[in-house]
Amino acid sequence: MVGGVAARESAVWAALAGIPDPEIPAISLVDLGVIRGVAIEPLPAGGERLTVELMPTFVGCPAVEVMRQQIGERLTELCICSEVAVELSFAEPWTSDRISPAGREALRRSGFAPPMTIGSTFSGDSLTVLPIATCPYCASRNTTLENPFGPTLCRAIYHCADCRQPFEAFKPV
Amino acid sequence: MTDLDRETRDALAELLLAMADDEFVLGFWDSEWTGIAPILEEDVAMSSVSQDEIGHAKALYELLAELTGGDADVIAFGRPVDGYRHAALMNHARTDWAFSIARRFLYENADAVRLESLAASAYRPLAELAVKMRREETYHLLHFDLWLRRLAEGSDESHARLAAAIERLWPDAQAVFAPLAGEALLVAAGILPEPLETLRARWLERVSPRLTAAHLPVPAIPDRPGADGRTRRTDEFAWLHGEFTAVASSEADATW
Numbered sequence A: 001m002v003g004g005v006a007a008r009e010s011a012v013w014a015a016l017a018g019i020p021d022p023e024i025p026a027i028s029l030v031d032l033g034v035i036r037g038v039a040i041e042p043l044p045a046g047g048e049r050l051t052v053e054l055m056p057t058f059v060g061c062p063a064v065e066v067m068r069q070q071i072g073e074r075l076t077e078l079c080i081c082s083e084v085a086v087e088l089s090f091a092e093p094w095t096s097d098r099i100s101p102a103g104r105e106a107l108r109r110s111g112f113a114p115p116m117t118i119g120s121t122f123s124g125d126s127l128t129v130l131p132i133a134t135c136p137y138c139a140s141r142n143t144t145l146e147n148p149f150g151p152t153l154c155r156a157i158y159h160c161a162d163c164r165q166p167f168e169a170f171k172p173v
Numbered sequence B: 001m002t003d004l005d006r007e008t009r010d011a012l013a014e015l016l017l018a019m020a021d022d023e024f025v026l027g028f029w030d031s032e033w034t035g036i037a038p039i040l041e042e043d044v045a046m047s048s049v050s051q052d053e054i055g056h057a058k059a060l061y062e063l064l065a066e067l068t069g070g071d072a073d074v075i076a077f078g079r080p081v082d083g084y085r086h087a088a089l090m091n092h093a094r095t096d097w098a099f100s101i102a103r104r105f106l107y108e109n110a111d112a113v114r115l116e117s118l119a120a121s122a123y124r125p126l127a128e129l130a131v132k133m134r135r136e137e138t139y140h141l142l143h144f145d146l147w148l149r150r151l152a153e154g155s156d157e158s159h160a161r162l163a164a165a166i167e168r169l170w171p172d173a174q175a176v177f178a179p180l181a182g183e184a185l186l187v188a189a190g191i192l193p194e195p196l197e198t199l200r201a202r203w204l205e206r207v208s209p210r211l212t213a214a215h216l217p218v219p220a221i222p223d224r225p226g227a228d229g230r231t232r233r234t235d236e237f238a239w240l241h242g243e244f245t246a247v248a249s250s251e252a253d254a255t256w
Helices: A005-016 A064-078 A101-109 B006-031 B040-068 B072-077 B097-118 B124-152 B156-177 B183-188 B196-213 B235-244 B246-250
Strands: A035-042 A048-054 A083-088 A143-147 A155-160 A166-170
Touching: A005 A035, A005 A048, A005 A064, A048 A064, A064 A083, A143 B040, B006 B040, B006 B072, B006 B097, B006 B183, B006 B235, B040 B072, B040 B124, B072 B246, B097 B124, B097 B156, B097 B196, B124 B156, B124 B196, B156 B196, B235 B246
Parallel strands: A048 A083
Antiparallel strands: A035 A048, A143 A155, A155 A166
């Protein structure tokens, strides 16, 4: 595949936008905000390396390896570079604020309350009360937290008093 | 920061191993509650918290493996009982719910103090990981603070069991801040931004008023923990070690 670096990098972003999150397939990896960056660099021995920086949502997220593998396979198929590397990065912490507006809407449509926005100053100290969530089914704020821990590390369980539905929310972190 | 001298690198390896083993062993103990916790929500919560801890341990073992040129799985599963460096607090079996809650309360607060400090570590990979882990540990802190109050204010029995567990675990909880070989080098290099004894004092300032507020006795403050706080092992831990190494040792060099 030929073309300038910028054009090829945008082809990479487009390919990544087509990869669903392994645990919540309604949202893509790009909308989840786990891709920190994409870079194409020449290799000293010739050829080029495509590096993707992947930010785990939670340090212990077991889906990270699946994401890594899917990204590697998809980008190798693109034949954009002779080498593809997917590197885990903690250079800045992934935060739930990185989920895009389209991603938040995709979560809501599939029955997950998107996370409360926490702001860039969150360090762990400011979460002194457990977060509230809006019901993804009826938009009521009359909800209660049933369990701050859910079926995966990133999910919490709520109940809506208005439509009487239990639902899950993506944890603000 | 790749230009560490040998002594400082060895000291950093001790610090990473101590933290990783704390998270790893506690994660395994509390994963035993999966399916048998007092209420269904707690089956889910303890499982999730334990998964977090094992994940943190994995990330720390990987940092250690990068530093020493080893393999994270071999470090995690390939050591004999006396090769582990978790604090004596993690030597005990899970026992009853009050005991597990007491341990989590003491540990989560100690871990929070440690991570807050390490967020400013001069060793960037550790500082970055500490920043990320803190955000997750906040949920653990809130959860176990709540459980401490719930059991303290529950029945006479829950209060009595919790008070007895705090009393029993108190000396071993100090060992989270037991001195490390080469600690002075780590402090001098800014890798450990504050001495462990400073962190222990901060932890005591934090847990003592919470115990008092829950009408629980605050045991006498022991002297500085001895250097054996991370090397003493028990039969209970030896049993757990047999459990968590069973799969890895059944087929050496297996790949997943």
